[in-house]
Amino acid sequence: MKVSVELSVIPIGSGVSISGYIADCCRILEDAGLNVEVGPNGTNVDGEWDTVFEAIKQCHEKLHNEDGVVRLFSTLKINSRTDKEQSSAQKVDAVRSKL
Numbered sequence: 001m002k003v004s005v006e007l008s009v010i011p012i013g014s015g016v017s018i019s020g021y022i023a024d025c026c027r028i029l030e031d032a033g034l035n036v037e038v039g040p041n042g043t044n045v046d047g048e049w050d051t052v053f054e055a056i057k058q059c060h061e062k063l064h065n066e067d068g069v070v071r072l073f074s075t076l077k078i079n080s081r082t083d084k085e086q087s088s089a090q091k092v093d094a095v096r097s098k099l
Helices: 019-031 049-066 088-096
Strands: 002-012 035-038 043-048 071-079
Touching: 002 019, 002 049, 019 035, 019 043, 019 049, 035 088, 043 049, 049 071
Parallel strands: none
Antiparallel strands: 002 043, 002 071, 035 043
């Protein structure tokens, strides 16, 4: 099943700037073959359900085990549908076409 998610991973106690951690996660998501679009408050990810969630798990494991982040707080918004496949970009385009 295809899924679009908005992911926000926040390392707690790791300083003010988290862009390096976000870049680490983006590399993992992209290496998994997922469509990734970074935003100012979260990252949109499109792909197959199992691939998306395995990559998110890998993000947590990387930040904990390799980057030494003791605590992570993540939010995840999940959008799935069965009638058609639709990317995050297509959803945005649909709204923009009505503006």
